[in-house]
Amino acid sequence: MNASTETGPRPRDWDIRPATETDWPAIWGILEPVVRAGETFTWDRDTTVDQARERWSTQAPGQTFVAVGRGDLDGVVLGTGELHANQGGGGSHVANAGYMVHPDHGGKGVARGLCAYSLDAARAAGFRAMQFNAVVESNVRAVAAWQSLGFEVLATIPEAFNHPQLGYVGLHLMYRKL
Incomplete structure (x- = not known):
């Protein structure tokens, strides 16, 4: 699936595709340092490989x-994302997603590309909107990327995230219609 036409052409130095079973070691190699750093995700910093795999592995839709x-970098997994329904039942028409990029490849637009891909995939799966429940406000690069893709900050929950260096910072609730 290509990035949405509204978000521009796909970068030339990487492709985005559904993950396969053989991608898991590389995915864990990306997730583990991000989770251990505790700066951008609300996961426990001591999340195990099995817990991460269960949480990150998503089934259709x-x-x-x-x-x-x-x-x-042919064949090197630079980043990963996951897409799922934000809620069940009457809320299952709104998607939620998360993205992590290997620290060596940050700042190159990979996360933005993963988000654009997930917007297309969510639309194709029948979702009507996408919501991010917990974007750490100090993660200014991510906030700017999501806003450039049409997300708006609906609310900020003050001091909802305990950042390991900055202390208590807010969590943004972000949303965009598909």
Whole structure:
């Protein structure tokens, strides 16, 4: 699936595709340092590999996906994302997603590309909107990326996230219609 036409062309140095079973070691290699750092996700910093796999592995109509390098980085998993219904029952028409990028590949637009991919995938799966429940307000690069893709901050819950260096910071609730 290509990035949405409203978000521009797909970058030339990587592709995004659904994850396969063989991608898990690379996905864990991305998730583990992000989770251990405790700066951008609300996961317990001591999350085990099994807990992470259960939480990150998503079934239809959602999916788990990866950004895979081309050229010099051919086949290298640069980042990963997962898409799922935000709630069950009457709330199941709103998607939720998460993205993590390997620290060596941050700042190159990979997370933005993963988000654009998930917007297309969510739309194709019949979701009507996407909601992010907990975007750490100090993660300014992510907030700017999501806003550039049409998300708006609906609310900020003050001091809802205990950042390991900054102390208590807010969590944004972000939303966009598909």
